[in-house]
Amino acid sequence: MLIYILRRFLYAIPILLTVNVLTFILFFVVNSPDDMARLHLGQKHVTQESIEKWKASRGYDKPLLWNIDEDGLTKVKKTIFYDHTVKLFFFEFGQSDSGRDIGFDITQRMWPSLAIAVPVLLIGLMVTLTLALIISFFRATYIDTFGVVICVVMMSVSGLFYIIGGQYLAGKLLRLVPISGYEEGLISIKFVILPVIIGVLSGLGASTRWYRTIFLEEINKDYVRTARAKGLSDAMVMYSHVLRNALIPILTGVVVVLPSLFLGSLITEAFFGIPGLGSYTIEAIQSQDFAIVRSMVFLGSVLYILGLILTDISYTIADPRVRLD
Amino acid sequence: MDLIILKTDFLFLLVLAGVVGYVFIVLRDDNLSRTWKKVFQRPLAASAALIFTFYILIAALDSIHFKLTAQDRVGSGEILSVLDIVLWDVKVNVEKTYSAPLAYRSFSKESLQLENGKIVRDYPRLFYGGAHLIDPEKNHHSDLSRLIAMGLISGVALWLGAVGILVILLKSSGRGNVARVIIYGESIYPFRAILLTLALVFLLVGLFISLSPHYHILGTDKVGNDVLYQGIKSIRTGVLIGTLTTIVILPFALFLGICAGYFRGWVDDLVQFLYTTLSSIPGVLLIAASALMLEIYMAKHADTYSSLIIRADVRLLALCLILGVTAWTGLCRYLRAETLKLREMDFVNAAKAFGTPARTILARHVTPNVMHIVMIAIVLDFSGLVLAEAALTYIDIGVDQSTESWGNMINGARLELAREPVVWWSLLTAFLFMLVLVLAANIFADAVRDAFDPRIKDR
Numbered sequence: 001m002l003i004y005i006l007r008r009f010l011y012a013i014p015i016l017l018t019v020n021v022l023t024f025i026l027f028f029v030v031n032s033p034d035d036m037a038r039l040h041l042g043q044k045h046v047t048q049e050s051i052e053k054w055k056a057s058r059g060y061d062k063p064l065l066w067n068i069d070e071d072g073l074t075k076v077k078k079t080i081f082y083d084h085t086v087k088l089f090f091f092e093f094g095q096s097d098s099g100r101d102i103g104f105d106i107t108q109r110m111w112p113s114l115a116i117a118v119p120v121l122l123i124g125l126m127v128t129l130t131l132a133l134i135i136s137f138f139r140a141t142y143i144d145t146f147g148v149v150i151c152v153v154m155m156s157v158s159g160l161f162y163i164i165g166g167q168y169l170a171g172k173l174l175r176l177v178p179i180s181g182y183e184e185g186l187i188s189i190k191f192v193i194l195p196v197i198i199g200v201l202s203g204l205g206a207s208t209r210w211y212r213t214i215f216l217e218e219i220n221k222d223y224v225r226t227a228r229a230k231g232l233s234d235a236m237v238m239y240s241h242v243l244r245n246a247l248i249p250i251l252t253g254v255v256v257v258l259p260s261l262f263l264g265s266l267i268t269e270a271f272f273g274i275p276g277l278g279s280y281t282i283e284a285i286q287s288q289d290f291a292i293v294r295s296m297v298f299l300g301s302v303l304y305i306l307g308l309i310l311t312d313i314s315y316t317i318a319d320p321r322v323r324l325d
Numbered sequence: 326m327d328l329i330i331l332k333t334d335f336l337f338l339l340v341l342a343g344v345v346g347y348v349f350i351v352l353r354d355d356n357l358s359r360t361w362k363k364v365f366q367r368p369l370a371a372s373a374a375l376i377f378t379f380y381i382l383i384a385a386l387d388s389i390h391f392k393l394t395a396q397d398r399v400g401s402g403e404i405l406s407v408l409d410i411v412l413w414d415v416k417v418n419v420e421k422t423y424s425a426p427l428a429y430r431s432f433s434k435e436s437l438q439l440e441n442g443k444i445v446r447d448y449p450r451l452f453y454g455g456a457h458l459i460d461p462e463k464n465h466h467s468d469l470s471r472l473i474a475m476g477l478i479s480g481v482a483l484w485l486g487a488v489g490i491l492v493i494l495l496k497s498s499g500r501g502n503v504a505r506v507i508i509y510g511e512s513i514y515p516f517r518a519i520l521l522t523l524a525l526v527f528l529l530v531g532l533f534i535s536l537s538p539h540y541h542i543l544g545t546d547k548v549g550n551d552v553l554y555q556g557i558k559s560i561r562t563g564v565l566i567g568t569l570t571t572i573v574i575l576p577f578a579l580f581l582g583i584c585a586g587y588f589r590g591w592v593d594d595l596v597q598f599l600y601t602t603l604s605s606i607p608g609v610l611l612i613a614a615s616a617l618m619l620e621i622y623m624a625k626h627a628d629t630y631s632s633l634i635i636r637a638d639v640r641l642l643a644l645c646l647i648l649g650v651t652a653w654t655g656l657c658r659y660l661r662a663e664t665l666k667l668r669e670m671d672f673v674n675a676a677k678a679f680g681t682p683a684r685t686i687l688a689r690h691v692t693p694n695v696m697h698i699v700m701i702a703i704v705l706d707f708s709g710l711v712l713a714e715a716a717l718t719y720i721d722i723g724v725d726q727s728t729e730s731w732g733n734m735i736n737g738a739r740l741e742l743a744r745e746p747v748v749w750w751s752l753l754t755a756f757l758f759m760l761v762l763v764l765a766a767n768i769f770a771d772a773v774r775d776a777f778d779p780r781i782k783d784r
Contacts, residue, residue, distance in 0.1 A: 158759050297614075
């Protein structure tokens with residue numbers, strides 16, 4: 001098992017390297033460092049001198065991938081690619097194009113993201129599991145049909161509608177919570193509660209329906225029939241047999257997204273003015289700050305791969321029949 | 326008028342031609358037509374397919390573009406679609422600013438100069454909405470109810486026409502008692518559901534025909550454009566993103582997935598590496614990066630992309646492309662897994678034993694047997710893509726701002742919720758149009774999945 005995990009981590013290195021090369025090419029093929037300098041200094045009255053200065057201060061004054069003037073390993077080392085990309089592997093994010101320390105910003109801004117993403121996941125999981133359990137308990141009745149219809153309608157509504165509608169209803173009409181914003185400390189509950197509710201609501205339809213299918217698949221298996229044949233009540237069968245077995249695919253599905261919670265939700269954070277990593281990314285996209293976007297792409301890939309590995313591990317824990325080798 | 330074919334037009338019409346070709350294949354193939362019959366036997370799915378067809382029709386009308394030349398009376402050099410010409414009055418009847426649905430006067434007060442020179446603050450009359458009313462305060466409501474009644478009656482008339490055609494068709498095909506077939510549903514096809522849906526559509530069309538020459542049915546937006554017109558125009562964007570993205574996904578996923586599953590070895594390793602890498606990049610960031618690049622590229626080649634509509638078109642196409650690049654990995658994974666199973670099957674082994682080349686085995690024996698997965702994936706992805714457009718456009722990495730799209734409508738109207746009283750109609754229109762399309766797509770996708778997935782047994 002340990003060897004397996006180690007191997008998976010080693011596999012991750014070429015993948016991450018490719019991701020980096022890919023983003024690097026994406027950014028620099030079209031957009032040379034000179035263009036970036038011009039963009040950040042403003043288009044007008046930019047002398048070549050100030051461009052050079054900007055490039056030097058950001059480390060963009062070196063060759064892109066290959067430094068001909070140097071010898072040996074430094075050929076690779078004294079390049080923009082090495083400076084801005086290889087260092088990412090050691091989680092040294094360096095400076096953003098506007099001069100801020102990206103690593104510091106990330107550690108600061110991941111907490112608001114987590115403050116929303118974690119409750120959304122936990123509450124959402126509890127609510128959807130309960131609903132799906134109820135719906136599949138009443139399978140093939142009107143409650144089931146009605147529940148599925150509601151789920152399909154709910155998942156057909158745009159997520160933006162939940163956000164805008166929620167903000168309007170709770171923030172403006174009822175004046176229960178502030179429409180957007182964020183503050184540190186305990187008071188943050190006031191700001192977090194609406195995004196959390198909306199986050200849960202907007203995911204409700206799709207996941208309830210998905211869990212219902214899993215439950216129904218489980219209900220039709222032989223061991224359930226056996227359990228009922230020996231006289232267990234329906235509720236007992238649902239709770240202690242179906243739920244426990246259905247949890248395996250559900251939980252492993254949840255584990256995949258666990259690491260990505262750090263990244264937060266782009267749309268939610270932008271709408272509610274939450275200073276998390278999601279809005280950080282959007283701000284970077286809008287101000288065309290490539291250093292930040294690159295760091296976030298890297299971080300996202302790392303967390304995704306971590307999620308995959310965690311899933312494999314959680315399989316072995318949840319289902320003893322699965323062995324990794 | 327000169328015919329102009331934009332890139333997305335061409336591709337979309339190509340997709341439609343492909344769909345028509347597929348219908349012919351289905352009609353000639355017993356097995357496929359039996360499966361599709363199962364889809365259309367479901368009342369909900371049949372209704373959804375009907376509504377879906379209407380959306381596609383509108384999108385198709387909106388995908389045939391003309392460039393106005395000097396000989397035309399108006400707007401030389403402007404690029405219009407057939408839909409624009411159909412909705413010409415609604416398009417050009419532009420008010421000054423906001424007006425509520427079916428209103429005859431503006432939404433906010435302005436300083437008006439009366440005939441006797443006095444200046445009062447009042448709601449000004451609209452240029453077009455309710456302009457035919459002489460004493461609007463008195464007969465606004467009666468005029469509205471008259472127009473609505475007329476619209477409903479013409480809708481019913483249209484519907485009766487459709488029912489008549491259906492009856493004649495059923496009679497000529499000799500299906501016994503036509504009345505029983507339709508009213509009591511004594512048929513394998515859900516005629517009642519189809520007719521009900523048709524009634525709904527025709528009533529709405531009737532209302533539109535009778536009301537739109539006199540009023541802005543869903544009000545106007547900030548610069549006075551008709552909101553309903555925007556909603557209808559946005560259909561093309563939504564449908565195009567849903568369909569064009571799938572034709573980007575298909576070749577990648579099908580070719581790579583099948584090759585990886587069949588050949589194993591280094592091909593498998595390479596494909597797996599490719600899709601793990603691509604799916605590990607957060608999709609939104611990849612899209613954002615590409616959108617940024619495209620913007621810079623077009624700014625550098627400004628002369629090639631001079632026309633606003635051509636630039637918007639390229640951006641739409643690029644969005645479909647990049648959405649496809651981020652989305653093919655899921656389907657590829659399924660196809661690879663299915664091919665892994667298929668390659669151990671007896672019929673594949675038999676083909677191998679006969680010395681059939683791998684190319685032929687893949688084309689003849691493997692591909693037809695994974696098509697159900699492809700079909701399910703196409704219809705399931707569609708609704709997600711339509712919803713994604715709105716979200717992406719909101720963070721300004723979606724379609725161009727000049728493109729009519731639901732995302733742009735929502736984006737433009739979002740801030741107006743802070744006004745008092747609230748301007749709600751733009752948002753509501755965009756959400757409703759989107760909801761109907763996505764709901765229809767979801768319901769249809771469910772039926773397709775149930776019919777095509779061999780694991781789901783007949784019930």
